Amino acid sequence: MLKQNFRNDTEALQLMAEGNIGAYRFLFDAHFADLCNFLMIYLHSKELSEEIALEIFTYIWEKRETLQIKATFKSFLFSSAKNMAISHYRKAHKTVITSLESGKHLLSASSESHEFMENNELRALIDSAIDKLPEKSRQIYQLAWEENLSHKEIAEQLGITPKTVENHVGIALRKLRESLKPYYKQIFMLWVIQFFLD
DSSP states (O other): OOOOOOSSHHHHHHHHHTTOHHHHHHHHHHHHHHHHHHHHHHHOOHHHHHHHHHHHHHHHHHTTTTOOOSSOHHHHHHHHHHHHHHHHHHHHHOOEEOOTTTTOOEEOSSOSSSSOOOHHHHHHHHHHHHHTSOHHHHHHHHHHHTSOOOHHHHHHHHTSOHHHHHHHHHHHHHHHHHHHGGGHHHHHHHHHHHHHHO
16 A cells, blocks of 8 residues: 655544544654654663554554544644653552642652652753753754654754654663663653643
8 A cells, every 4th residue: 555645644633533544654654753762761661662652553543533632643642652651650660659739749669869859950960961962962852852843843954864863862862861870760750740730
């Protein structure tokens, strides 16, 4: 079957709701890699990230006729990914979150550090790790995760190929994981609180 092209996600979603498998494949091809990369930041597992991303897309196909997306499709995907990552983390690590409304107190059943650092210290660590990335990788990382641009959109904006974007994203993820590994659980919990407070 020939691969079909669609003008945008909205058109593809409308046709997918009618059972158009080509529209579904268009959405899958356009967003699956970005979704996996997004999940990789927090789950640190390529296999698990791909598994959860596939679960999300399976759900999308199964619920295609009644699926309601209020913002952009990409926002819907990332929001779904956050929910599933949090659910997985809770089950795997039995994390207890308290005082979510104030965002000041965290308790964890399994922490690699003897003491929890303050939120502003963790944010400073994350910012420092991002600042230490190679210039091009840092720029691409910020476009991808702070501005939520796709690989294709970044490539067009910077005048490079999507493959080059993918390579730089890989570099950024590897270096950030290496830099932040000792603080991973605390950073994840900080992200969880920010998600619930948004």
